[in-house]
Amino acid sequence: MSAGDGRGGEPVASMKDVAKLAHVSVSTVSRVINRTIPVDERTRLQVERAIRKLDFKPNLLARGLRSKSGHVIGMAVPELLHPALSALVNYVEDSVRQAGLQCIVGNTRNDLEIEAAFIESLIRRHVDGIIFSRVSDESRVLRVLSKNRVPMVVIDRALDSEGVPTVVLDNYQAGVLAAEHLVGLGHTRIACISGSSKIHLARERVNGFRDTLSRHGLHLPQTHLYEGDFGFETGIEGIRRFLAAGIPVTAIWAGSDLAALGAIAELGRRGRAVPGDVSVIGTDDIEYAKISFPALTTVRQPFQEMCRRAVELMMVQVRGQRPESTRVVLPPELIVRESTRAM
Amino acid sequence: MSAGDGRGGEPVASMKDVAKLAHVSVSTVSRVINRTIPVDERTRLQVERAIRKLDFKPNLLARGLRSKSGHVIGMAVPELLHPALSALVNYVEDSVRQAGLQCIVGNTRNDLEIEAAFIESLIRRHVDGIIFSRVSDESRVLRVLSKNRVPMVVIDRALDSEGVPTVVLDNYQAGVLAAEHLVGLGHTRIACISGSSKIHLARERVNGFRDTLSRHGLHLPQTHLYEGDFGFETGIEGIRRFLAAGIPVTAIWAGSDLAALGAIAELGRRGRAVPGDVSVIGTDDIEYAKISFPALTTVRQPFQEMCRRAVELMMVQVRGQRPESTRVVLPPELIVRESTRAM
DNA sequence: TTGTAAGCGTTATCAT
DNA sequence: ATGATAACGCTTACAA
Numbered sequence: 001m002s003a004g005d006g007r008g009g010e011p012v013a014s015m016k017d018v019a020k021l022a023h024v025s026v027s028t029v030s031r032v033i034n035r036t037i038p039v040d041e042r043t044r045l046q047v048e049r050a051i052r053k054l055d056f057k058p059n060l061l062a063r064g065l066r067s068k069s070g071h072v073i074g075m076a077v078p079e080l081l082h083p084a085l086s087a088l089v090n091y092v093e094d095s096v097r098q099a100g101l102q103c104i105v106g107n108t109r110n111d112l113e114i115e116a117a118f119i120e121s122l123i124r125r126h127v128d129g130i131i132f133s134r135v136s137d138e139s140r141v142l143r144v145l146s147k148n149r150v151p152m153v154v155i156d157r158a159l160d161s162e163g164v165p166t167v168v169l170d171n172y173q174a175g176v177l178a179a180e181h182l183v184g185l186g187h188t189r190i191a192c193i194s195g196s197s198k199i200h201l202a203r204e205r206v207n208g209f210r211d212t213l214s215r216h217g218l219h220l221p222q223t224h225l226y227e228g229d230f231g232f233e234t235g236i237e238g239i240r241r242f243l244a245a246g247i248p249v250t251a252i253w254a255g256s257d258l259a260a261l262g263a264i265a266e267l268g269r270r271g272r273a274v275p276g277d278v279s280v281i282g283t284d285d286i287e288y289a290k291i292s293f294p295a296l297t298t299v300r301q302p303f304q305e306m307c308r309r310a311v312e313l314m315m316v317q318v319r320g321q322r323p324e325s326t327r328v329v330l331p332p333e334l335i336v337r338e339s340t341r342a343m
Numbered sequence: 344m345s346a347g348d349g350r351g352g353e354p355v356a357s358m359k360d361v362a363k364l365a366h367v368s369v370s371t372v373s374r375v376i377n378r379t380i381p382v383d384e385r386t387r388l389q390v391e392r393a394i395r396k397l398d399f400k401p402n403l404l405a406r407g408l409r410s411k412s413g414h415v416i417g418m419a420v421p422e423l424l425h426p427a428l429s430a431l432v433n434y435v436e437d438s439v440r441q442a443g444l445q446c447i448v449g450n451t452r453n454d455l456e457i458e459a460a461f462i463e464s465l466i467r468r469h470v471d472g473i474i475f476s477r478v479s480d481e482s483r484v485l486r487v488l489s490k491n492r493v494p495m496v497v498i499d500r501a502l503d504s505e506g507v508p509t510v511v512l513d514n515y516q517a518g519v520l521a522a523e524h525l526v527g528l529g530h531t532r533i534a535c536i537s538g539s540s541k542i543h544l545a546r547e548r549v550n551g552f553r554d555t556l557s558r559h560g561l562h563l564p565q566t567h568l569y570e571g572d573f574g575f576e577t578g579i580e581g582i583r584r585f586l587a588a589g590i591p592v593t594a595i596w597a598g599s600d601l602a603a604l605g606a607i608a609e610l611g612r613r614g615r616a617v618p619g620d621v622s623v624i625g626t627d628d629i630e631y632a633k634i635s636f637p638a639l640t641t642v643r644q645p646f647q648e649m650c651r652r653a654v655e656l657m658m659v660q661v662r663g664q665r666p667e668s669t670r671v672v673l674p675p676e677l678i679v680r681e682s683t684r685a686m
Numbered sequence: 687t688t689g690t691a692a693g694c695g696t697t698a699t700c701a702t
Numbered sequence: 703a704t705g706a707t708a709a710c711g712c713t714t715a716c717a718a
Contacts (some may be wrong), residue, residue, distance in 0.1 A: 025689045060468040061408040064710035080433035090423035107450050125403040232634045265636035291575045293608035368705045406696035
C-alpha cells in the first residue's frame, strides 16, 4: 500500500538502453555480446561497462525469435514418478545443460491427449528439439515429425519405422546376461516375469533369456513365464501365479527392477527368503536396486550413456547435420548384489 | 542427397500467411485466435478455415516477447534422482500443466554455480515464475529476487527471511506423530537418525520428537540421536554407531525414508529383523516406502498438496496479485505399514 | 570498425 | 467490426 509497493523494480534494461549509455548503436552492443564480429577494444570496454552498470541480460525470447533457436529442448516421459524414467530425465537434463540448453519436461502420464498437447506446445514454442521416451502412439509422433521437421530422438523404446533416430538397449543381450548368471549359479528351476509380449522390447528380452537357457540344456515352459507389465504389481502377481500353480522355482528373472522388487516383497510375505530360498534378478538398475534389502542383483541399463547419446544425436540434427547412425544400441551390464545366490 | 532431401518441409505458416489466405488483416487473425474482441461470424469462419488449411500454430516466442508471458515457469531442484525431489517435480509439473503453462526443470546438483547459472538463464528467458526446492544459498536467491522481481516460491525448505512465499511441512508436528506412534506401540528404548542440526527443518523435527517423548516420561539422550543428512548412507551409519555403542534400541525414527531404508538394510545385515527386533519409522513417504519389504511405516509429507499450493502461490503473483499468506504450513500424516510393531 | 534499417511473429493502439 | 501501424528486443545484411 505504501509507495514503492508495486512490483517491477527497475524496468529491465534492454540493448537499447545499453547502447544509449555507451554511446554506440544497438548493433555494436550485439556484436560485443555475441563476439561475432571484431569490435574496437575501447568501445568494447565501454559497452561492457554499460552492461554491468545496467545489469543487462539479453532477452532470450527476442533472441530466439530472431535467430530461430531458443536454446530449449523438450523432453516427454510417460511417467515421472517411475525411477527409471526420472533417471532418464536426470541424465538428459545433465547432457542438455552441458550443451548450453535447457529442458522443458512434460509428464505425458501415458495419456495420448496429454502427450499430443505437450508436443504441440513444444512445437509452437519452437524448441530446438524433442526427446521422447516410451512413445505411446507411433503414428501420431511420426505425423508431427513429418509436418514440422523438428529434430527428434526416441529413447528407450524404439519405433520400428526407420528415420527416427533412436537409442535403445540391446534387449536380447539383457536376457542372455540374466540367464547366464542364473545358470552359472547352478539354478535349473528358473522362471521369468516379463512385460507384455506385444511389446517388442519385452519379446526380445525373453528371447535372449530363453535361447540362452536352451543353450545350456534348460527349457523355459510357458507356465514359467508370467507376462504383466513392468510395474511393481506385476512382480507380486507373478509370484502368486507361480505359487498357486505349485511351480517350484529357485530363481526368477524380472523384466524390470520394480517387478523384481514386487516379487521379493511377495516372496517375503509368503515366507520365502531372498536369496535364501529363491534368487531374484531384475532389469534396469534403478536407484532402489542399491538401497533395497537384499540389494538387488540386476541387468543394468546404461541410462546415463543412453541419454548422452540421445542428446548428442539431437544436437547433431539441431546443427543441421544428418546423424551418422540413426539407431544406437547399447549393451547391458550384469550387476551382482545380494538377491541372487548359488544353489 | 536427392531432391527434397533438405529439412524444413513447408516453411511454417505465420499469421501473415493466414491473413493473406483469408483475405483479412493480421489483426483480425489475432482477434480470432485470442477471442479478445468480437469478430464477425463469417470472417471468423474464413480465418479458421485458413488456419486449418495452413496448419497454423501461433509462435509462442513471438507471443511471449510481445505480451510478456511465455507461459513457462522454471523449477530448480538440488537433485533429480532423489525420490522425494522427483516427486516434487512430478507434482509441480502436473499443477503447472493444469494451469496451462510448461516447466523448465533444472537439476542444480547442490552446486551454487549451476544453480546461479540456471536461475540467470530463467530470468533471461523471462519465465513467468520460479519454484525452488531446497535452496542452497539464501542470500544469492534473495539478491536475484530483489533485482528482478520475478514471482518466486520456495518449497520444502523455508527461507527464514520474510517476503519469499514458502510452502513447508509442519516439521515439529512430524516429530510429534513419529514419537506418539512409537510410544503408543509400547517402545521405550527409542533412537533417532536425523539431518544436520544446522538445518532448521531437521531441528524442528527432532524438537517435536523429543518434546513428545518427554511428555510421555521418556528421554532422548544425545547418544540416541545420530545426525547425518537425509541420505541412505546416513541410515547405515546411524545403525553402526548405535550398535557400536551397545545401545539397545527397539525403535528408531529416521528423518527421511531413505535414511530409514538404510537403517533397515544395515539392521538386516547385522542380523536384526525389522520389525521383529527393531521397529523403524521414516519420514516423507516416497514411492519406495510402499514397495520395500517390509513396507515402510512413515510420516508422510503431502508432496502433492505442497506442490499444488506452491504453484497456486506462484500463479497468484504471476497475475500481479499479492499472495494472501506468504507462508503455507501443511500437516504431516502418519502412514502405518509393516516396519513398526508393538513391543 | 561502426551505424542504419529491415525483419522475426506476435499483440495492442489507433483510426476508420 | 476491421485494418494500418507501431512496438516487443534482438540479429543481420548492407552501407558508410
